[in-house]
Amino acid sequence: MFGAQASFKLSWWCKGENGDQHKHDIVSFEKGNITTAERSSKQISLKWESDPQTVLILTKPNSVSVRILCAQMVRWLKEKKKKNIYVEPRVRAELLTESSDFNYVQTWKDGK
Known part of the structure; x- marks a missing residue:
């Protein structure tokens, strides 16, 4: 993974x-x-010791301000820092609802 x-x-x-x-x-x-x-x-x-290539972002549920900041941070990490990004399944669904441009964000299946 x-x-x-x-x-x-x-x-x-x-x-x-x-x-x-x-x-x-x-x-x-x-x-x-x-x-x-x-x-x-x-x-x-x-x-x-060396730059991480993959970042896991965890967010506070049901917070509009956190959701907005998360989207901004995900864009910045991908566009400026060229990182692989993992988020919780719920967060990925929220990001994709906002824009299909977030299809590069990775997650896992709940319960696994």
């Missing part, structure tokens, strides 16, 4: 006693393996 997977690292930075900064990797995903280290309540950043 999905192509190659992009590697990422989830890290947090903290300042040491001497004002120097330390980076701590919390989660990393490389070659299909997810590894975790310690947990932290510090600010955490997600950095992709």
